[in-house]
Amino acid sequence: MKHRTFLTTLVLFLLSFNLGIFIICVTxxxxxxxxxxxxxxxxxxxxxxxxxxxxxxxESRGIDIKSSLDSLLQPYRYLSGDKKVYLALYKGHQLxxxxxxxxxxxxxxxxxxxxxxxxxxxxxxxxSTYVIVSGKLPAPYEVxxxxxxxxxxxxxxxxxxxxxxxxxxxLILSGLHASGLLFILNRIFKPLLQISQTSRKIAAGAYETRxxxxxxxxxxxxxxxxxxxxxxxxxxxxxxxxxxxxxxxFIDNFAHELRTPLTAIYGYAEYMxxxxxxxxxxxxxxSYIMSESRRLQIMANQLxxxxxxxxxxxxxxxxxxxxxxxxxxxxxxxxLTEKEIQMEFLCEMDVxxxxxxxxxxxxxxxxxxxxxxxxxxxxxxxxxxxEAGKKTVYIxxxxxxxxxxxxxxxxxxxxxxxxxxxxxxxxxxLGLAICKQIVLRHGAELEFTSQLGEGTTAKIIFTTS
Numbered sequence: 278m279k280h281r282t283f284l285t286t287l288v289l290f291l292l293s294f295n296l297g298i299f300i301i302c303v304t305x306x307x308x309x310x311x312x313x314x315x316x317x318x319x320x321x322x323x324x325x326x327x328x329x330x331x332x333x334x335x336e337s338r339g340i341d342i343k344s345s346l347d348s349l350l351q352p353y354r355y356l357s358g359d360k361k362v363y364l365a366l367y368k369g370h371q372l373x374x375x376x377x378x379x380x381x382x383x384x385x386x387x388x389x390x391x392x393x394x395x396x397x398x399x400x401x402x403x404x405s406t407y408v409i410v411s412g413k414l415p416a417p418y419e420v421x422x423x424x425x426x427x428x429x430x431x432x433x434x435x436x437x438x439x440x441x442x443x444x445x446x447x448l449i450l451s452g453l454h455a456s457g458l459l460f461i462l463n464r465i466f467k468p469l470l471q472i473s474q475t476s477r478k479i480a481a482g483a484y485e486t487r488x489x490x491x492x493x494x495x496x497x498x499x500x501x502x503x504x505x506x507x508x509x510x511x512x513x514x515x516x517x518x519x520x521x522x523x524x525x526x527f528i529d530n531f532a533h534e535l536r537t538p539l540t541a542i543y544g545y546a547e548y549m550x551x552x553x554x555x556x557x558x559x560x561x562x563x564s565y566i567m568s569e570s571r572r573l574q575i576m577a578n579q580l581x582x583x584x585x586x587x588x589x590x591x592x593x594x595x596x597x598x599x600x601x602x603x604x605x606x607x608x609x610x611x612x613l614t615e616k617e618i619q620m621e622f623l624c625e626m627d628v629x630x631x632x633x634x635x636x637x638x639x640x641x642x643x644x645x646x647x648x649x650x651x652x653x654x655x656x657x658x659x660x661x662x663x664e665a666g667k668k669t670v671y672i673x674x675x676x677x678x679x680x681x682x683x684x685x686x687x688x689x690x691x692x693x694x695x696x697x698x699x700x701x702x703x704x705x706x707l708g709l710a711i712c713k714q715i716v717l718r719h720g721a722e723l724e725f726t727s728q729l730g731e732g733t734t735a736k737i738i739f740t741t742s
Contacts, residue, residue: 302440309436313408313429321410321425363426405430468496484511538569591632598661605640620657631719639715642708643672643735650676668739675732688713
């Protein structure tokens with residue numbers, strides 16, 4: 278595109294520029310010729326007028342004109358001083374006077390016009406260019422014809438020099454114009470070249486590549502827009518890569534979670550098939566198979582619940598917070614009693630808007646995790662308060678706590694900080710992932726803070742209720 282633009286612009290410039298020079302040359306040539314003709318006609322008229330008067334004066338004194346021609350034409354010799362003017366006087370077709378014998382013209386140039394008027398013409402002889410004016414003298418001397426010849430070679434030569442100089446200057450200016458045009462086009466197309474190169478790099482995966490931005494013109498605005506587009510592409514690609522990694526991690530974790538119970542089920546089934554078992558051994562093997570099958574069933578149900586949470590609409594209703602907490606406490610009563618854990622409910626608000634089943638599932642999962650984290654005789658505090666105009670629920674335990682690395686991943690499906698503990702307690706690693714989806718469906722925020730050996734606090738901030 279740059280080369281086409283360069284060639285097109287250059288050709289248009291050369292055509293218009295040289296056409297302008299051509300027009301100037303033609304105009305100046307016509308003007309030069311016109312001035313030479315005007316001068317010749319003017320001097321021819323002056324000579325013929327003066328000569329007619331002289332002829333009349335000579336005849337009035339009774340003197341023969343033919344014998345007085347030299348003396349009569351003597352005053353006009355000054356015209357040939359610069360050797361540019363030639364005068365010839367004809368009587369009929371006979372030359373009776375010439376001031377410059379060295380100039381010989383073709384006879385057709387000397388013939389007077391048939392109608393007796395003056396005639397100006399441009400004729401070229403050898404290397405010279407002449408303006409020739411011929412015309413008969415007024416009556417009663419119309420038998421005489423005055424030929425005035427003016428050598429315009431110098432003017433024509435000057436015009437030719439000017440013409441050559443103009444075309445030479447045009448050649449230089451054309452070269453300068455071509456260089457300047459190429460320089461400007463390189464400057465103009467440089468950002469486009471950079472965009473092309475940057476686009477190829479981005480297409481190759483170098484999403485961090487950016488265009489340099491300088492100045493405040495349209496090109497800088499274009500560079501800024503391109504960089505913004507590149508940032509959006511990089512952000513979206515990062516999100517896609519992150520999502521793909523999470524999906525792959527989910528699949529890997531899911532396959533890992535399936536392998537353990539399926540291995541146990543197959544192992545005990547094979548053991549029952551091949552070994553001679555007592556009734557107690559058979560019941561024990563069946564118990565293990567049922568336990569692992571129950572784990573698979575729970576995992577399937579939780580995965581289905583997780584999928585439904587992302588797609589289904591929730592029922593927004595006013596929920597009594599005290600009644601909600603009481604229901605959660607009854608559900609977890611046995612686990613609390615078994616580990617001798619004390620749980621306090623501090624409620625400073627009456628109502629939460631949301632789905633009753635989902636909110637109950639949310640609090641049960643979070644408090645159940647707190648119970649698992651606490652040792653025997655632990656302490657859990659559940660507080661429902663209003664902070665900064667937003668309804669907030671805190672679930673705080675004094676359990677083992679977690680590191681910052683664990684906190685970053687605890688809401689990911691199948692993530693376990695302590696695999697052995699979770700499997701022993703029957704967890705699938707999906708509880709907190711479900712909690713996160715419930716919170717998101719309620720337009721709320723879920724945050725965790727924890728210190729090793731000091732416990733963990735889960736904070737739910739309801740922004741829409």
